[in-house]
Amino acid sequence: MRLNRYLAMCGMGSRRACEQIILDGDVVLNGRPVSDLSIRVESGDSVRVRGREMRPAAIRFLVFHKPAGCLSSRVSQGGKPTVYDFLPDNAATLAHVGRLDAESEGLLLLTNDGKLTQELTHPSRHVEKEYEVILDRTFDAQHIPRLLKGVYLEEGRARAAHIHIEAPNKLRVVLTQGINRQIRRMFAALGYKVKRLTRVRIATLRLGRLARGAWRELTAKETAALRESAASLKTKSRRKSAR
Numbered sequence: 001m002r003l004n005r006y007l008a009m010c011g012m013g014s015r016r017a018c019e020q021i022i023l024d025g026d027v028v029l030n031g032r033p034v035s036d037l038s039i040r041v042e043s044g045d046s047v048r049v050r051g052r053e054m055r056p057a058a059i060r061f062l063v064f065h066k067p068a069g070c071l072s073s074r075v076s077q078g079g080k081p082t083v084y085d086f087l088p089d090n091a092a093t094l095a096h097v098g099r100l101d102a103e104s105e106g107l108l109l110l111t112n113d114g115k116l117t118q119e120l121t122h123p124s125r126h127v128e129k130e131y132e133v134i135l136d137r138t139f140d141a142q143h144i145p146r147l148l149k150g151v152y153l154e155e156g157r158a159r160a161a162h163i164h165i166e167a168p169n170k171l172r173v174v175l176t177q178g179i180n181r182q183i184r185r186m187f188a189a190l191g192y193k194v195k196r197l198t199r200v201r202i203a204t205l206r207l208g209r210l211a212r213g214a215w216r217e218l219t220a221k222e223t224a225a226l227r228e229s230a231a232s233l234k235t236k237s238r239r240k241s242a243r
Contacts, residue, residue, distance in 0.1 A: 003027065003034070006041040008114030009056040011093035012049065015114050026050050061218035061226075062091060062110045065210040068196075072099040072108065083108060086213050097121060097202070098129070101181055106131070106199030107207040119230040120203065124237045126176035127230075128161065130201035131183055136193040138168040143190050147173075151189045158182050172200075203229040 007018035007027070021027060025035050028048040041047060047054040064083060066072065071082045080102060084092060087110070094110040097117050111117060120127050150159035162174040173183055184194045200207045204225040210216060218226070 001041055002037075003029070003039045003041055003047070004037065005114060006047060006056065007049065007054060009059075009112065010047075010049075010054040011057045011112050012054070014095060015118060018114075021049060057093065057112050059113050060091070060094060060111060061113070061223055062087065062094060062215050063205065063207070063210065063218060064108045064110060064215040065207060065212050066100050066105050066108045067212040068103055068105045070105075070213075071102055072096055083110075087215055091215075098178065100199060101184075104197040104199065105212065106197075107202055107205065108199075109202055109205060116227065116230055119234055120226075121178070122237075123178065124241070125230070125233040126237075127203050127233060128174050128176055128201070129199060130172060130174045132166075132196075132198040132200055133171045133173050133183060133187070133194055134196040135169045135171070135187065136195050139165060139171060139192070141165060146190070147186060151186045153179060153182075153185055153189075155179050158186050160186070203233075 003022055004015045004018040007013075007021060008015045012018050012021060019037055022037055022039075023035055025033055026049055027034050029039060029041070030046050064087065066083055069080060070086070071077060071080050073082050074084060076082055083096060087094075091110065094112050095114075095117060097109040097111060097120050100106065100108060109120075119125060144163050147160045147163055150157035152158075158177060158179050160173050161176045162172075164172040166172060175182060179185075183197060187194055198207075205218070205222060
């Protein structure tokens with residue numbers, strides 16, 4: 001396999017981050033420094049980063065219920081806790097799949113599977129992410145077509161894939177895009193303020209009844225379903241690009 005993927009499996013970060021580690025000249029393969037991104041690692045090879053032997057870690061998946069006021073980051077800012085403050089020490093090398101802004105809460109997936117992380121976050125995959133949205137006032141259903149068609153933001157057209165009204169000021173919104181603070185900005189463009197935003201689903205993975213600030217390992221069934229979903233989206237993306 002490619003060296004950057006190998007390093008990602010060793011818990012060194014995303015494959016893009018691992019590419020930078022290689023380019024920086026911090027990797028030694030079988031006793032020789034390497035900086036070529038096309039280098040491949042074979043069974044029995046010795047890989048060291050800054051003098052430390054690299055061995056692929058066992059693949060892990062955690063689901064975490066991020067509370068509001070918590071940062072999707074490894075570094076605290078302004079005294080705010082990060083998601084890693086709530087996780088066990090042996091989860092420090094896991095990367096979060098996508099982000100939630102500080103004010104938002106809900107489902108956060110963490111893993112050291114770099115390949116699956118890339119498949120779930122690549123813009124061409126259009127992975128569904130479902131949110132529970134509570135607004136500051138009653139929502140006018142006449143705004144649904146505009147949200148589905150798209151609201152123009154600085155980054156381009158931001159649109160919802162599905163919208164379901166659960167109560168006068170409570171909605172379920174499904175996105176397949178990853179624009180920063182997308183839901184808050186879309187509703188702000190229509191004159192609403194989001195009072196509470198909770199992610200409840202990523203692809204096939206659901207938050208369920210997991211308490212705020214709590215985490216758990218994914219079951220084998222959940223992991224298999226997530227992989228199957230990612231593979232299906234990858235196939236659809238290839239067929240679409242081939243047209």
